[in-house]
Amino acid sequence: MELKQMILLSYQIACFYVCVLILTLATAQNTTKGANVIKPGCTNQCGNVTVPYPFGIGSGCAFDSGFEIHCNNSEKPLIGNHLTVYDISDAELRISNVFGWRCYNSTGAVINEDMVSRNFLESSPYSFSALNRFIVVGCDDYGAISGPNNFEYGCSVSCTSREDVMKGGECMGKGCCQKQIPKGLKYYSTTMSSTRNHTDVWSFNSCGYAFLGEADRFHFQGLPDLGDDLTVDYFYERLKATVPIVLEWAIGNLSCVQALERLDDYACRENSHCVDSDTGVGGYRCSCNTGYHGNPYLNQGCQDIDECADPSTNSCERICINIPGSYNCSCPDGYTDDGKKDGRSCIAAYSEFPWIKFSLGIGIGFISLVVGISWLYFSIKKRKLIKVREKFFQQNGGLLLKHRISTKEGGVEATRIFTAEELKKATNNYANDRILGRGGNGIVYRGVLRDTRIVAIKKSRIVDESQIEQFINEVVILTQINHRNVVRLFGCCLEDEVPSLVYEYVSEGNLYEHIHNQREGSWLTWQNRFRIAAEIATTLAYLHSFASIPIIHRDVKSANILLDNAYTAKVADFGASKLIPLDQTHVVTLVLGTSGYLDPEYFQTSELTEKSDVYSFGVVLAELLTGLKPIIRDRNDEQKNLADYFVSSVNNNHLFQILDRRVLREGNLEQLQKTAELVKNCLQLHREDRPTIKEVAIELEGLRKLTGISSSNQHGLGENNQDELSDLYTVPMSSYGNTPNSDSARIMHGRYSPI
Structure with missing residues (x-):
């Protein structure tokens, strides 16, 4: 009995020491991992922010002075002695924000202003990240940001009432605008100005603001019941609490190749590799090699990952053997092959399975099955095809x-x-x-x-x-x-x-090809251009007013006007069209259309009306008059909008300088002037100022009579019908350039609104 008790006691003591050893090893491992975040003897926490090396709290704990973090009495991490650090990651850190403002009294006098000038990064390892945006908030303000290499961007904001500003994070000019900044920005300064010194909006917005901040963290708010960004105190507190500035960091200003040549100050330690920084100002960062994790800037900071400890991180079926940076799979005694789940697995070395008999049986059975089911194959395949087509038929309505x-x-x-x-x-x-x-x-x-x-x-x-x-x-x-x-x-x-x-099938391509000389032939006289314009207007008037349910085309452009063998216009591509209920004047919908033809008011409000087609038709008519593309380039290779260019030319009495020479030679001057005025009316920015397409069609028919062009002279074609749902024979608008004649070239040196 005593012998059994002694054996039991010895067993309990042995178990105790084994448990102590396991706990000691686990504690040592955790301590090692914790120590690998920072340099020995340094603190890795300031408040709730972890500060990993190459950053460090206090002198001697950072890679160099540029990475030193100050932890004040309130346990708030700081850089530059005044900017709070919120978060530090492998490539970025987020710091507290500052912003500039300019405030006015009710008479328009400036009562308070403060512009931002940030140059503390010039000699530091940091640069402002492209994740930031320059943001201007207000209702009568223009803000600009400038920096090195003559960099300067600006944007303006406007609104007429508090209700004019919508909730939802939109920052597109109504109370808020934003601009992207270049990579590698080391310093910047902001300026602000106002058109009417807030005298029209002072009752609800007395100040304008300009600042740099992380784009994904700023969502513009404009509704007073939730607190709005047009109010001074609310805006300051919200910005300070929620919108940081993102900085990118890198070691030095050398590339990886250059840094490896100077091993005395090379930052990447064992089991790690160098990665060039993409900040645009040089420098590099370090990363642990595959199969390692930890801090690549410290000695023994990158430690081997034990893939065998977690079955989900290895592909071994039976035995996993960890090796530095990877692992190997093996099979137990009596089994062979690669031992991998996704490979050949483990197979018994002396299997008694009758492989020869099994193979013969499988072969004979397979031949029998082929003979038995071959006559079923085609019928089953046909049935499946019928079922699939029935499924698609039902699925497609x-x-x-x-x-x-x-x-x-x-x-x-x-x-x-x-x-x-x-x-x-x-x-x-x-x-x-x-x-x-x-x-x-x-x-x-x-x-x-x-x-x-x-x-x-x-x-x-x-x-x-x-x-x-x-x-x-x-x-x-x-x-x-x-x-x-x-x-x-x-x-x-x-x-x-x-x-x-x-x-x-419409045989002669589209109008865009003929206007811009992509097809041979000289049939496109002024009379034919005018006839085609009248045909398009009459067709759109039919769709808007005489179809059983009004239809807005939504993508009127010369590439969607097809021409048959008698060069009669055929309106095509209804893939973007919208049906308008009889009791409604507009619908709110996703903005679709083609650059250069798109109604600007529809683009801003998403409210689609019949007047959107009127604007697009005005661009097509301008193409017919000038022979220019909807997006043109001037000699400085800047893109200009044909609509703005045409309206500006009419307003400045330069109409006959931009008209196509053939149009100018063949057209009646009174007819050309009135047609140009009609185009100008169609291209009004506000839809209320545009005529209806029915009025446009009537006006064009009246203008045709000035030269005796009969509306019945339509090449003697029979009646054709119907419509299409998508772009037929479209030509991609990849080539925006168009070389105008010498008269137009002189006009294009003026200032017109770019696309």
Whole structure:
């Protein structure tokens, strides 16, 4: 009995010492890891901010004086003795913000101002990160930021009432604007000015502010019930508490290659490597090698990761052996192969499994199965194809379209639903030599149907299932359009993963190509240009006023005006169009359109109205008059907006200097002047000042009579119908440049609003 007690006591003592040893090793490991954050004997915490090396708290604890952090009595980490540090990461740190302001009294006199000038980074390892933005807040202010190398940006803000400023973080000119700063900025200063010294807005905004801050942390607030950024005290406290300045840091100003040549002050220690800084001012940082973690700036700071301690970090099936920077897999005795889960695993060395018999059985069984199921293969494949097509047909709204057709809702009996095989055969399996054009929403192919009709087949790139009902409704509405100047929609195919649309084929390309000399021929006389303009205006008036449900095209441009073999205009590309309920004058929608043609008021408010099409038509008419592209370049290679350029030329009595020479030679001067005034009215910035497209069409028809151009002289074409849902034969607007004639070139040296 005593012997058993002694053995039990010895076992308990041994267990105790083993547990103590394990706890000691764990404590030693944790202590090592903690020590590897900072230099020995230094403090790594100031308040709630961890300060890792190469930073350090106090003298001798940092890589050099530039990385020294001061920890004051309130345990607030500081750099430069006055800027609070909120966070330090591998490449950045965030510090407290300052901002400039300028305040006025009710008579417009400046009562208080303070501009920011920050140059403390010039000899430090820090630079202002490109994550910051220069931000100006106010209702009658212009702020500018300047720095080294003649860098200077500015932006202006305006608003007429507190309600004019919307909630939601938007900072686009209404009460708030922002500008990006260049990389590597070491110092900057700000200035502010005002147009009317806040006299019009003083009752709710007496001050303007300019500051640099992290863009993702600043969300402009403009509603008074939540506290707004137009109020002095509220803005200061919110900015101070929530919007830091982001600094990037690097070791020295040498690249990795240069630093390695000077090993005496090279910062990267064992098991680490050098990474060049991308701040734009030189320098480098260090990173632990693959398979190591820790602090790469300290001796023994990068320590091996034990991948074998966590099964999720290794791919071994049985045995994992950790090695410096990696691990190896092996198999236990009696097993062979690589031992990896994603490899060949571990296989018994002397397996008794009858591989030969098993292989013979598998071979004979496979042959039997091939003989047995070969006759089923094609029928099963055909059934699957039918099921897949039925699935896509339902997914793409086929049942809804069939219901509309069967009930003859809206008179859509002419709509045809094509099969996938019909369109595949019509396009020779969508061969590359059948491609007519590529647009943002799909590819257009030339196809020949069984009845020998030549059509254009638009195969979409993607389809949004949430928009299927709207897609079917638009197909139904567009097939009702019976207008000779709208590209006709024959039908659609819904059996593929993405729907396809079938249109009439229009042979002579688009108006953009003809205006800008991308096609041969001299048919584009002034009379033909004027006729095409009248046809476009009449067609848009039909869509706005006489269709069963008003349709706003939303992407009127010369590239979307197709021309048939008699050069009759055909309005195309309704992929961005919107249906407007009869009881509404506008809809709020995502801004879509083409640069140079886009209504500026729609761009700012997202409110789409019929007047948006009027503005775009005005740009097309300006193209026809001048032969210039919607985005033009002057001799300084600066981009100019044709709309602004045209209006400015009319206002400055320079109209005849920018007109196309052929137009000037062939046109009636009174007719040209009145047409230019009409373009100017269409391009008014505020939609209330623009005419309706119906008024434009009537005005153009009246102007045609000045030269006796008959509205019936339309090349004797028969009636054509319908419309399309996407860009047919579009030409990408990749080349914005256009060389104007000598007269226009002189005009383009003036100042016009850039895009």
